[in-house]
Amino acid sequence: MSSRPAPGRTRKARVDPTTAGPALPVTPLPVAAPAVDWRSVPPTALSPILTEALAAFRENGYHGTSVRDIARRVGVTVPALYYHHANKEAILIGLLDPAITALYERCRLALADAGDDPVLGLSNLAECLMLHVTHNTHLAHLDNEIRSLSPFERESYVEKRRRIELLIRGTIENGVRSSVLVAESPKQTARALLGMFQSVAVWFRAGGERSATTVTADYVVTALRSVNAPERALQPFLG
Incomplete structure (x- = not known):
């Protein structure tokens, strides 16, 4: 049988990989961006x-x-x-909205950092929220001014804050189901804890008698004790 190629077709030359020219550059796989440290609270720009x-x-x-x-x-x-x-309300929104959005993202990272451990999850959330109110105190205190917003803008902001409350509530509910936390009403407990953290912005002053580290540790311990968290979870925050 003839090895001649069929009419209209040409035989492809075989390439010896040992003598071929330089290989074409290979596009590297994209490298994942480094994880954001939720404990890092840089000054707000x-x-x-x-x-x-x-x-x-x-x-x-x-x-x-x-x-x-x-x-x-x-x-x-x-x-x-x-x-x-556009107006004074727009200025207030320009301060409130980026702050609550960034806080929610850090809370999500803090919770993810705990894996499936609801005790550590609640500890991380409490620490994350306290880092916010002790490092962005003026912005955190501005939360009290949402009553000045128009109904639509106020509800929009409250909905974003509610997402943080739901992270706390869901974590407590998981802990109750796992029998590692105790709360008669996870919903009310989450709301009370969020209010407790927020209240710190009223009186805390950087450079004051109590440092941000001390205040944060105290409030994390209080939050964990409010749901009967195991003593081991408190140890990192007990001086």
């Missing part, structure tokens, strides 16, 4: 307008601060400020 607005709200309250006050502190005209923010 704010624009000059938001920085001065936060300081003014802290000193005088939302209703006690006018757009003109903020513009004067920044050193710009009121029309220039309105170029960046």
Whole structure:
């Protein structure tokens, strides 16, 4: 039988891999981004307008601060400020929304870091929330001003905060089912704990008598004891 190729077809030359030219470059597989450390709370980057607005709200309250006050502190005209923010409510939202969004993401990471251990999960969540209120105290305290938002914007913010509450509640429920935590009402317990953490922003001051580390440890222990967590879970926070 003839080995001649059929009409219209050509025989492919065989390539000896030992004598072939350099191989084509291989595209490397994408490398996963390094995991974010949820315990790291870097300073919040704010624009000059938001920085001065936060300081003014802290000193005088939302209703006690006018757009003109903020513009004067920044050193710009009121029309220039309105170029960046439609109104005073938009400035408040510009402070609240990124803060609660970032906090929720850190809480998710903290919970994931605990794996299937609900005790460690609650401990991590408590620590994460306390790190927020002791490192972003002014922003955390601003949570009290949500009553000044319009109904739509207030509900939008509350829904984002509710997601954090649900992380706490779900973790407590898992602990109760596993018989490692005790709570008559995980829903009410989660709400009470979130309120307890939030209240720290009212009085805590960086550089004050009690350090952020001490306050965080104390409140994590209180949270764990409120649900009868095993003593071993408290040890890392007991000085």
